[in-house]
Amino acid sequence: MYGSRGAGARASVAVAGAVLLLAGCSSSDDGGDKDTSGAKVSQQPKDKDPFWVNPDGNAAEQVATYVKDGKDEDAELIRRIAEQPTGEWLTPENAEQEARGFTEAAAKADRDALLVVYNIPHRDCGQFSSGGAADGNAYRTFIDQVAKGIGDRATTVILEPDAVLHMVDGCTPDEFHEERYDLLRGAVEKFKSLKNTKVYLDAGNAGWGKPDDIAEPLKLAGVENADGFAVNVSNFYKTPDSTKYGKELSSKVGNKPFVIDTSRNGNGPYTDGDPEENWCNPPGRALGETPTTDTGDDLVDAYLWVKRPGESDGTCKDGPKAGQWWPEYALKLAKASKQ
Numbered sequence: 001m002y003g004s005r006g007a008g009a010r011a012s013v014a015v016a017g018a019v020l021l022l023a024g025c026s027s028s029d030d031g032g033d034k035d036t037s038g039a040k041v042s043q044q045p046k047d048k049d050p051f052w053v054n055p056d057g058n059a060a061e062q063v064a065t066y067v068k069d070g071k072d073e074d075a076e077l078i079r080r081i082a083e084q085p086t087g088e089w090l091t092p093e094n095a096e097q098e099a100r101g102f103t104e105a106a107a108k109a110d111r112d113a114l115l116v117v118y119n120i121p122h123r124d125c126g127q128f129s130s131g132g133a134a135d136g137n138a139y140r141t142f143i144d145q146v147a148k149g150i151g152d153r154a155t156t157v158i159l160e161p162d163a164v165l166h167m168v169d170g171c172t173p174d175e176f177h178e179e180r181y182d183l184l185r186g187a188v189e190k191f192k193s194l195k196n197t198k199v200y201l202d203a204g205n206a207g208w209g210k211p212d213d214i215a216e217p218l219k220l221a222g223v224e225n226a227d228g229f230a231v232n233v234s235n236f237y238k239t240p241d242s243t244k245y246g247k248e249l250s251s252k253v254g255n256k257p258f259v260i261d262t263s264r265n266g267n268g269p270y271t272d273g274d275p276e277e278n279w280c281n282p283p284g285r286a287l288g289e290t291p292t293t294d295t296g297d298d299l300v301d302a303y304l305w306v307k308r309p310g311e312s313d314g315t316c317k318d319g320p321k322a323g324q325w326w327p328e329y330a331l332k333l334a335k336a337s338k339q
Contacts (some may be wrong), residue, residue: 059081085111087308113153156302185220228259260303
């Protein structure tokens with residue numbers, strides 16, 4: 001990967017059960033014979049956390065499995081993850097139907113959807129989460145599909161983790177920069193044209209470099225037309241450090257507000273291993289602050305769990321592929337948290 005400069009490999013594989021939401025329904029209502037007594041997850045209070053908790057997410061399914069197997073202690077640990085709203089990383093092949101399914105389910109629960117758009121061409125510089133749209137036209141079509149799926153339902157979009165950062169740190173070759181800026185500006189404009197959608201453009205993390213280095217690139221990518229920017233996506237920097245970084249960057253981009261990914265930052269970044277792989281499935285990490293819009297800071301719009309805790313960063317440290325659910329790692333995160 002790219003070591004401590006970036007935000008780590010991305011959970012680019014959306015929940016496999018997303019198709020269950022195409023009708024805006026939860027599998028907990030399907031009348032199946034799996035015993036899920038005591039395993040249901042609930043929404044958080046809307047006044048402090050307006051985002052939707054997916055009752056069919058990997059963590060929720062793991063809770064049900066542990067309950068069924070009589071592993072009550074493990075079930076309660078994973079419930080710490082399952083009962084918090086997390087980002088839904090859309091898959092390009094099913095972008096429209098997933099966006100529609102997630103936003104309809106969220107609306108049915110009177111909550112906002114949290115979606116992650118991660119499909120920029122030349123994504124992740126050919127590493128664990130490599131891929132992305134084949135070209136600019138394919139990407140524009142993808143964005144149109146996501147927007148069509150969202151419609152007028154209340155949604156927050158985290159736009160293209162690492163896409164700007166990788167142009168700044170040299171990971172993405174110069175020949176792709178002009179098109180990427182154009183694609184990001186177009187995506188911001190498309191999502192802002194929707195009635196009830198907010199969009200935050202990813203802006204790196206507190207450990208990779210200086211805010212001065214990314215401020216102008218963020219402007220070129222359209223941050224001034226966005227609702228703000230996102231920091232610490234899929235990374236581990238503690239919230240005070242991310243807040244400091246975000247405020248310094250905000251002052252350089254028109255005092256835009258920002259959101260912080262607190263999903264796994266409870267113990268801060270890992271510093272004992274190979275610096276080039278400290279971002280990837282590091283041991284000893286913990287869940288961070290639970291998602292909320294009640295941050296006590298006018299510039300910090302929300303603490304979010306953009307990365308879904310318990311999903312692998314990539315095939316390192318005996319982990320599965322990027323985005324795959326890893327219950328053993330999820331348990332360790334939950335055990336180490338201070339909840």
